[in-house]
Amino acid sequence: MDDKLSIRVNVADRYYPLRIDRNDEERIRLAAKLINDKVLQYKQRYTDKDEQDFLSMAALQFVIRLLELETKHDVDPFIDAVRELNEQLDDVISGSSNEVL
Numbered sequence: 001m002d003d004k005l006s007i008r009v010n011v012a013d014r015y016y017p018l019r020i021d022r023n024d025e026e027r028i029r030l031a032a033k034l035i036n037d038k039v040l041q042y043k044q045r046y047t048d049k050d051e052q053d054f055l056s057m058a059a060l061q062f063v064i065r066l067l068e069l070e071t072k073h074d075v076d077p078f079i080d081a082v083r084e085l086n087e088q089l090d091d092v093i094s095g096s097s098n099e100v101l
Helices: 022-043 051-072 075-101
Strands: 004-011 013-022
Touching: 004 075, 022 051, 051 075
Parallel strands: none
Antiparallel strands: 004 013
């Protein structure tokens, strides 16, 4: 059974045919809605620009937010701190076991 679905998504007054997994439909439609909402905000605020400008600004805003979220969820500093603590504990344990012998 093919679990693919063919849909048409409207982004900035253009329709794009997509073939997607069924379980991705809601997320894709929500993404298109968020883009369209942001483009509409820019259209209402700046009347002297064209659609490409609005799409570019919306993309820039969403990617900035994505990068902010990725930075917040960066666990590398925590992993490094745990490794350092582990090495320190190993040193302490090794030093203690040598003293006992």
